[in-house]
Amino acid sequence: MTSLFAKELRLSKRHEEIVSQRIKFLQQRKSKLGDQNKEKASQTQAAEAAFKRNLSLLKDIEAAEKSLQIRSHPLPPPEVVSLETLYWASVEEYIPKWEQFLLGRAPHPIGVENQDEAENTIRNKAQQ
Template identity: 35%
Template sequence: MASYTHEEFELSQKHEDILGERALLLLHLEAHYEQQKAKTKQQCLMSQAVKERNAQILKDLQNAEKNLQTKQLLHPDIINLETHYWASVERKLPEWKQYLPGKGQLPGEIVDHDLA
């Protein structure tokens, strides 16, 4: 009978150990659950912010598209004149580079050395 009590004592100890491990595992699971819950909440908030940002971008794009559709295009003659003007500027630029600010005297500019 003494050995029976010893076996009961060992089984009781094992039972206590198992209950302790179980309690520890439950604490870990609860902590993990709370972390997951917080992470999910944060992801929902971020998702909502992204949806709002995307909605604003879409609205801005639609407004830009609407503005482009309602914008009057320039007359072809004006576009032609503008193209010729800039081509002329590009052709004459090398001749005028020396007269840019700080580069020297403008063509036709008269400097009176006697007054200086």
């Protein structure tokens, strides 16, 4: 009976050791999981900060690019734009006449008698 009692006592101590080790391992695992969650949250914050920084840098680069484009190709004064528009309107108006002349199917579109009239038309459009 003593041997059974001693055996029971040894088994009980061994059981306590195993339970104690189990609790220690569970605590280590819980601690490690908590550390991993903290690391993941930290990495997520770092990624969000990097994304915001990159977005800000991209906007700055686009603004600088736009500024450089404006400096390198400034818009002409409104008078020049107006004259340019009138010029291209005149060109489009006379294309069919010149096309026939260049193909050899019609006489010169602005003859000596029509030249004054054409110049007056151009002057009138420029004054408008």
